[in-house]
Amino acid sequence: MLFQIKGIDQSSSTINVEFMNSASDATFRVYNDGDMWIPLGNIGFGRDPVTNRLEVNGDASKTTAGDWLANSDKRIKTDIKDIDNSIETVMKLHPVKFKYTEEWKKNHSSIKDQYYYNFIAQEYKEIFPESVQGSGEFLEGDKEEILQMESYSAQIVTIKAVQELIKQNQEQKEMIENLKNKVIQLENCCQSSNKEDNANLFGADIKESTKTILYQNNPNPFYEQTAINYYLANDVNNASLIIFDMNGKQIKKYTIADRGNGNITINSNELAPGMYMYTLVTNNKETATKRMILTD
16 A cells, blocks of 8 residues: 655645555555655664664664764763773673574574674673663563673773774783893993903904904994904914804804904994894804894
8 A cells, every 4th residue: 555645845745655565574664755654653674673763683784894883072062971891891792603592593584593793791781781682572481581781892892902002012012022122231231341352343453362252343323234253273273253043043144264363344334223242162162142233
């Protein structure tokens, strides 16, 4: 049965009111130029609406990606507060996957025999009580109302928790860099306290020494070039200086032929910025290992 109302609001448009009834289904529509109008009251699709303005038996969809829109203008909000303890709140959440019971599927034929992902409403209520409410539905023989919930609150708090974790990660990176620099300063301090190192740094020769020595590169950290000084005793048969990355991968190897004082210059274009270890190997054995840093 179709009714048409013309000339509403001093216009020539037509509002159609249509009611169709069959043995298996009933349809009621109010529409104008393709736009459906819904009369006042709760609306149910495939079910009787008992609680919410719109209730659907089964899935709902729209033609484009993205969430449903909601008014969120600052001008309509009051008592705005930042979210505290977001990481702790997220850690309290208990996401689960589950299947619906046979009894519930019998009452709702649109439910599939598959795993779904969500939270347990009773547990969720302890964290976000305002996001859980009664559905107006009951299990047979049970006086407690079936609970329903929305997980939007968890999404917002999770975003805040991620922001906090990113900030903590950045702070930890800065702390690690500071600790690395302090370690280097301590190593340099220890080296400069050695008289032989001091003599080498000031260009003096080490004479009649019987000890092979590897010095801290200077400068360190460096960004253009650095010099690695060493002293090889006369009883050294073979010697080499090897540079490794922090994973232990060999990057470069320099064979040393002369004995006594010597140095190897490392240019920045030979290595990528980062931390490295360099080892002096004499007579096929590790003599000493130190660290150096190349900056951008």
